[in-house]
Every structure is written in structure tokens, then in C-alpha cells.
Amino acid sequence: MTAPAFTISRATPESRIALAFAVLGLLALAAGPYWLDRNGMRIVGDFMVYLGLASLWNLLAGYAGLVSVGQQAYVGFGGYVLFGAAIFLGVPPLLAVPIAGVGAAIISVPISYLVFRLKGAYFAIGTWVVAEVFMLLASQWSALGGGSGISLPIAIVREIGATRAMRENLIYWTTLGTTAAILIAVYLLLRSKWGLALQAIRDSETAAESSGVSVANAKRLLYVVACAGAAMIGAIYFMTKLRISPSAAFSVNDWTAFVIFMTVIGGIGRIEGPIVGAALFILLRETLSDLGAIYLIILGVIAVAVMLLAPKGIWGLLQEKFGWQLFPVGRKLVLDTSKKEGN
Amino acid sequence: MAMRESTTVSPILSLTAVSKRFGAVVVADNLDLSLAQGEALGIIGPNGAGKTSLFNMIAGVIRPDTGRVEFEGSDITHLPPSQRCRAGIGRCFQIPQPFLGLTTFENLCVTGFFGKAGSHANVEKRCVEILELTGLLPKANTLAGSLTLLERKRLELARALAGEPKLLLLDEIAGGLTPHECEDLVAAIKTIRATGVSVIWIEHVVHALLAIVDRLFVLHQGRKLGEGDPRSVMASREVHEIYLGVEADG
Numbered sequence: 001m002t003a004p005a006f007t008i009s010r011a012t013p014e015s016r017i018a019l020a021f022a023v024l025g026l027l028a029l030a031a032g033p034y035w036l037d038r039n040g041m042r043i044v045g046d047f048m049v050y051l052g053l054a055s056l057w058n059l060l061a062g063y064a065g066l067v068s069v070g071q072q073a074y075v076g077f078g079g080y081v082l083f084g085a086a087i088f089l090g091v092p093p094l095l096a097v098p099i100a101g102v103g104a105a106i107i108s109v110p111i112s113y114l115v116f117r118l119k120g121a122y123f124a125i126g127t128w129v130v131a132e133v134f135m136l137l138a139s140q141w142s143a144l145g146g147g148s149g150i151s152l153p154i155a156i157v158r159e160i161g162a163t164r165a166m167r168e169n170l171i172y173w174t175t176l177g178t179t180a181a182i183l184i185a186v187y188l189l190l191r192s193k194w195g196l197a198l199q200a201i202r203d204s205e206t207a208a209e210s211s212g213v214s215v216a217n218a219k220r221l222l223y224v225v226a227c228a229g230a231a232m233i234g235a236i237y238f239m240t241k242l243r244i245s246p247s248a249a250f251s252v253n254d255w256t257a258f259v260i261f262m263t264v265i266g267g268i269g270r271i272e273g274p275i276v277g278a279a280l281f282i283l284l285r286e287t288l289s290d291l292g293a294i295y296l297i298i299l300g301v302i303a304v305a306v307m308l309l310a311p312k313g314i315w316g317l318l319q320e321k322f323g324w325q326l327f328p329v330g331r332k333l334v335l336d337t338s339k340k341e342g343n
Numbered sequence: 344m345a346m347r348e349s350t351t352v353s354p355i356l357s358l359t360a361v362s363k364r365f366g367a368v369v370v371a372d373n374l375d376l377s378l379a380q381g382e383a384l385g386i387i388g389p390n391g392a393g394k395t396s397l398f399n400m401i402a403g404v405i406r407p408d409t410g411r412v413e414f415e416g417s418d419i420t421h422l423p424p425s426q427r428c429r430a431g432i433g434r435c436f437q438i439p440q441p442f443l444g445l446t447t448f449e450n451l452c453v454t455g456f457f458g459k460a461g462s463h464a465n466v467e468k469r470c471v472e473i474l475e476l477t478g479l480l481p482k483a484n485t486l487a488g489s490l491t492l493l494e495r496k497r498l499e500l501a502r503a504l505a506g507e508p509k510l511l512l513l514d515e516i517a518g519g520l521t522p523h524e525c526e527d528l529v530a531a532i533k534t535i536r537a538t539g540v541s542v543i544w545i546e547h548v549v550h551a552l553l554a555i556v557d558r559l560f561v562l563h564q565g566r567k568l569g570e571g572d573p574r575s576v577m578a579s580r581e582v583h584e585i586y587l588g589v590e591a592d593g
């Protein structure tokens with residue numbers, strides 16, 4: 001057999017521009033403490049927290065078909081690990097962040113054997129039940145405040161940074177760095193051959209398995225990674241708040257419903273989807289949250305409208321219309337028609 | 344062509360006393376099947392005879408209730424489909440199952456990277472060669488979701504080949520093709536066979552099958568009804584009665 005000469009293109013014209021903007025944007029955000037006020041930094045911090053969670057949930061649900069409604073189990077677990085490690089073991093809070101990630105990775109393995117026995121909607125409910133169990137356990141832990149929660153003691157807060165500004169900057173950079181690392185890891189993963197496997201699983205599990213992809217192992221690995229990421233984000237978030245309680249830590253609304261909202265309206269199964277969705281969510285929240293319950297009704301209406309008018313999400317719609325791929329993961333075959341190459 | 348004595352050479356695939364039932368439906372009843380290196384075997388049988396279930400047991404999608412499946416001398420009865428693919432079993436689905444969100448080329452890359460071919464360097468080059476062999480090169484960058492049914496059938500073949508299989512399982516890939524397309528397909532399968540790949544082909548388009556296979560195996564209600572030289576099997580009375588559904592006319 002002979003093959004025509006070819007090259008494989010992995011970029012698009014718009015992706016080069018997008019990459020440049022992403023780098024500039026990251027640098028600008030990294031310099032945030034020098035040009036943003038305290039409120040601005042809070043908004044960017046929340047955006048980063050949600051962007052990280054939505055990107056991880058997108059990997060789980062959009063690629064591996066694991067529609068988890070229980071990622072709050074790991075967000076809360078991460079928060080409690082940070083508080084527990086800092087209060088009982090004297091671990092510096094910033095160091096407790098990666099510890100929370102490793103801890104979540106370890107406990108997610110046995111949990112995966114439990115919840116992976118369930119499929120589809122049953123899996124979703126099973127993960128939620130696991131999260132409720134986590135919340136009940138945390139509210140029984142009286143040393144950490146039981147059901148009413150606990151604040152991070154002043155001495156430990158001072159360990160993060162001597163002054164308030166210093167603390168806020170360090171936490172801000174940790175949040176930014178963690179989410180940037182998650183996004184870069186997601187992008188590199190999806191571009192690798194494992195990303196090809198995940199997209200194959202997304203489209204047909206039977207055919208992926210017959211094509212040599214070990215579907216069960218791929219799903220488990222992805223679940224462990226997503227849980228570790230969620231726990232690190234949880235640890236950072238509750239370090240920012242300086243206070244944790246079971247109802248906040250394991251909130252299905254904050255850590256799953258909003259995250260699903262962002263991923264779905266942004267565009268599930270696309271790397272750009274959670275970015276668009278998280279930005280839109282933060283924008284809506286900052287402009288509408290004074291309206292109280294009406295704000296949630298508006299979110300619901302938007303979700304329904306997007307699902308009816310653009311089932312592939314806002315980014316999916318733009319991609320179909322204009323063919324944009326800001327962060328392409330594909331492999332485009334470019335044939336060199338001028339010459340033929342022997343085998 | 345004389346009937347091959349496939350058991351004398353070490354077989355690439357052998358099924359020993361394989362049985363499988365789904366409730367009251369028996370899809371395999373104490374089946375023995377052996378395939379020599381490089382051999383092409385055709386399987387025919389009426390609808391519901393257990394042909395696709397047989398493929399599912401060879402590819403690992405379903406496990407037999409009893410019996411053994413061996414590939415290149417090692418027991419694979421309990422291996423999952425992914426490991427069987429890596430061992431060198433390539434499979435085409437009767438109802439095409441393309442990865443709709445990936446391009447044609449990327450569909451091939453999946454088996455290329457994760458199948459048996461994944462161990463060597465130039466996976467992409469092999470994928471391009473197979474795209475050319477199967478006539479899919481002009482569609483390389485088209486999303487599989489926008490391919491026609493016939494293109495999807497060709498993609499099934501191409502994707503299985505990209506994994507560099509030693510044994511290729513073809514499930515009714517000639518159905519619905521025009522005579523010209525069928526000739527192209529037969530030519531492509533001949534090229535594939537020339538590289539030493541063993542083939543098992545389930546097909547209702549008998550003339551295409553007869554152009555390729557060395558041996559024919561007739562399956563009926565999970566049992567072997569006949570086996571041997573393709574033309575004499577096709578001419579046998581039992582096949583006429585049961586497979587073709589024709590009452591004996593004397």
C-alpha cells in the first residue's frame with residue numbers, strides 16, 4: 001500500500017489568536033491584585049472556582065457520559081480536609097490544598113466501584129446519595145463544629161499571610177493557578193491520544209471498547225482526576241471564605257446545579273463551553289442576584305431557552321454557524337497532492 | 344477448491360464447545376469452530392441463527408455460558424473486547440457505529456492508537472493508507488456524523504483495519520451496495536487478505552462471499568448445519584431447505 005504524502009494540522013487560524021488572547025488574559029488576571037479592587041478580585045476568584053468545576057464536570061459528563069450530581073461530595077471533602085489538617089495537624093492551609101486533592105483521589109477509587117455499578121440516571125442519583133452521606137458525616141464531626149460549622153482560627157489565618165492584603169493575594173493566585181492548571185491539563189488531555197479515546201467513548205462506548213479503548217479504566221481514571229480537582233477547588237474556596245459548614249460545603253445547588261447550568265448552556269462536550277457558561281453565569285449573578293428568588297427564575301428560563309433554541313449550548317451554536325474552534329483538539333489531515341510517497 | 348483441514352496447522356482462532364442462551368433462545372449450542380492462519384471463512388444462516396452473537400463472543404462483547412475461545416493459542420474467553428482488539432481482533436459492526444463527533448480520519452486514529460497498531464510509530468501513515476484503500480480519503484476531514492450509510496459501512500471496515508488486525512470480523516458489510524461498489528469492496532478485501540489477515544465474514548450477499556472465502560460455515564439455531572467447500576455447501580439440500588427457505592422441489 002502506498003500513502004499520499006500528508007501532514008497533520010492541529011491548529012486553526014482562530015486558535016492561534018485564541019491562544020494569544022488566553023496567554024494575555026492569564027497574565028492580566030495574574031496581575032489582578034495590582035489593578036482590581038477587592039470586589040473585582042472576589043468576582044474573578046468565584047469565576048475561576050466555577051470555571052474549574054465546570055471544566056471538570058464537562059470532562060465527566062460531556063466525554064465519559066458520567067452525569068454526576070454528586071461532585072459537591074468532593075468540593076466539601078476538600079474544604080473539610082483543609083480545615084481538619086490546619087486545625088488538628090497544623091498543616092499550612094496552602095499546603096493542605098494539594099493534600100485535599102490527593103485525599104479525594106484516594107477515596108474516589110472505592111467510591112467509583114460503588115457508583116459505577118449504576119448507569120445513567122441511577123448513577124446520577126447514586127452520586128448524589130454519596131454526597132448526602134458525606135454531608136451527614138461532616139455534620140456528625142463535632143470537633144469541626146458539627147452541623148453549624150466552624151471558622152478558621154485567627155492564628156491559622158495569619159499563617160497564610162501576615163496582612164489581609166497579602167492573604168487575599170496569595171489565595172487569589174492559588175485559585176488562578178489551580179484553575180489555569182486544570183484548564184491546561186484538560187486541553188492537553190483532550191489533544192492527546194487519550195482525548196481521542198474519550199471522544200470515542202462519548203460517541204459510542206461499544207465501538208470504543210471494540211477499538212481497543214478500555215472504557216471502564218478510562219472512566220475510572222477520569223472520575224478520580226475530576227474528584228481530585230473538585231476537592232482542591234473546594235479547599236481553596238473555603239480557605240477564601242475562612243468558614244465552613246456542612247450545608248455550604250456539600251450544597252447540591254452551588255456545586256452541582258450551577259455547574260451543570262454553566263456547562264449545558266455554554267456547550268457540553270466542548271472545551272470552550274464551560275468557559276462561556278461560567279462567564280455568563282458570573283455576569284448574571286453579579287447583575288441579577290439582588291433580585292432574590294426572581295434571579296433563580298431567570299436562570300431557569302435561560303436554561304430552558306438555551307436547551308430549546310441551542311441544544312448544543314451557546315458555544316455549540318456559534319461553532320456550527322461560524323466553524324470556530326478556539327481550542328481545537330482534532331487532527332486535520334492535509335494532503336500534499338504534489339507528490340506521492342512510497343511505503 | 345478442496346476443503347481445508349484447518350486443525351492441522353495451529354489455528355489463529357478456535358472455539359471449543361461454546362454455548363450461549365438468552366432465556367429460552369439458544370444462540371450457540373455446543374459450537375466448535377476453527378480458523379487457520381490466513382484463512383477466509385464465510386458464515387451464512389437465516390436471520391436469528393446466532394451469527395452476530397457468534398461474532399460478539401469472538402470479539403468479547405458477550406461471554407459464552409460454557410466453552411472456550413482461543414486466539415493464537417491463548418485462552419481469551421474472559422478478556423474484554425478492548426484487550427481482544429489489542430491482541431489483533433478487528434471487528435466491523437453490522438449496524439455502523441461510527442464516532443459521530445470525530446472526523447473519518449480521527450475515527451481510524453482511535454483504533455490506530457489503541458488497537459494492535461498502537462505499538463509502532465507511524466499510526467497516522469497507516470490510517471492514511473487505509474483511507475486510500477477503502478476510498479474514504481476524500482472524506483478524511485468530514486465528521487463521521489455527516490457520512491452517508493454506505494460511507495459509514497466503509498468506515499467500519501477502515502476503522503477495524505486501522506488497528507492492524509490479524510483477524511478481521513466482517514458483519515454484513517456488502518448489504519445494500521450497488522454491483523460496482525460490491526466489486527470495489529471485494530477487491531479491497533482481497534488486498535487485505537494478501538497481507539496475511541484472516542477473515543470471518545457474515546454475509547447474505549452470497550456472490551460477494553463466494554469471491555473471497557475458502558470455506559463456508561452454515562449456522563442454524565445456534566448449531567452447525569454444514570461446513571466445507573463453499574460451492575458444495577451452497578449446493579447442498581439442507582442449505583436450500585433451511586437457509587434459503589425453499590421447499591424441496593424434487
